[in-house]
Amino acid sequence: MSTEAPEPERIQLRGDGRRAQLLTVAATVALAAFAFTAGFPALWWAGTRLGLNPVHAATIPIVIDLGLVTFALVSAILRSRHRRATAETWSMIALTGLSVAVQVTHALTIDPAAWLPAAVGASLPLVVLFSSHSALRAVLADAPRRSLARKTRAAESAATVTKPATVRPVAALADAAAPRKPATVKQPVEPTMSLAEAVAEVRAGRLSVRGASAASGESRYAIGQARDQAA
Incomplete structure (x- = not known):
């Protein structure tokens, strides 16, 4: 031992x-x-x-x-x-x-x-x-160190401060949930008179060149040319 x-x-x-x-x-x-x-x-x-x-x-x-x-x-x-x-x-x-x-x-x-x-x-x-x-x-x-202490304070402040959630008003939520109206598509306007009728109305003084162009679907230049030829 x-x-x-x-x-x-x-x-x-x-x-x-x-x-x-x-x-x-x-x-x-x-x-x-x-x-x-x-x-x-x-x-x-x-x-x-x-x-x-x-x-x-x-x-x-x-x-x-x-x-x-x-x-x-x-x-x-x-x-x-x-x-x-x-x-x-x-x-x-x-x-x-x-x-x-x-x-x-x-x-x-x-x-x-x-x-x-x-x-x-x-x-x-x-x-x-x-x-x-x-x-x-x-x-x-x-x-x-100053830089280390500054980074530490920035990290702590970023961890403690949280960004508040954005609250949308009720009206905005209702507008977002409502169905949107379909976009209106303009339909082309069909002419109501021929070129000869439009020229006759212009010569009679019942329509202007612009109105005759809208009613006949022809251009104002074409109506003016037809009017001068008929004269």
């Missing part, structure tokens, strides 16, 4: 699960907080170099790093909605470059040959930027 040790239970994280998102946000927030704490002295030093008192100089790191995170948040939200974020992106880049410059200047002011500490200090604003931006992109859901 073989006895096998049970396999240890594995912790499984779904990429789109809430637990994975919470862990990602917690790790990136902690990373950004540590980077902010490490870069705080250099930015505070820059505030004192501006002539601010120590209390007011302490707001410089908050303004720069918090502004960096804010612009990263707005940029990520706009991009998730498939909109441009040019101004926010450039503002984020400007704050990051300013913070990097302050970190490098502070390190080289303490020791002009300390290029390695200057490089470490320059990486701190980049860590704040990329950690906050990555956390936001992991949490935010992409909005549907």
